[in-house]
Amino acid sequence: MAEAGFVFIGNKLEPDTVKCFLCHKSLDGWDATDDPWKEHRQHAPKCLFAKLSKPQESLTVRELLDIKNELTSQAIIKFFDNKAATIKEEYNENNDHLISLMESLS
Numbered sequence: 001m002a003e004a005g006f007v008f009i010g011n012k013l014e015p016d017t018v019k020c021f022l023c024h025k026s027l028d029g030w031d032a033t034d035d036p037w038k039e040h041r042q043h044a045p046k047c048l049f050a051k052l053s054k055p056q057e058s059l060t061v062r063e064l065l066d067i068k069n070e071l072t073s074q075a076i077i078k079f080f081d082n083k084a085a086t087i088k089e090e091y092n093e094n095n096d097h098l099i100s101l102m103e104s105l106s
């Protein structure tokens with residue numbers, strides 16, 4: 001399971017839930033005969049790690065760099081998404097404040 005890129009994120013209610021470290025796809029309800037690589041490719045066909053379908057120790061430097069670039073891209077997008085959400089929230093708060101201020105003046 002770990003070799004296929006999955007990290008355990010389960011709990012008492014979901015004892016077999018795992019999530020891909022790269023694409024963040026979570027899967028549960030595993031059968032003993034399930035192939036983690038096959039399930040990963042089937043449920044996350046765009047995942048770079050699933051597409052490669054190789055254990056970490058078999059990856060080339062180029063493949064490792066591609067995965068690193070994907071992780072970096074995701075971190076940058078998340079950072080700016082959070083910044084954009086914060087700015088939008090601050091804008092709305094300031095806008096509401098200005099509207100109430102203008103209403104109090106009229």
Ligand SMILES: [Zn+2]
Nearest residue numbers: 020023044047
């Ligand atoms: Zn994945």
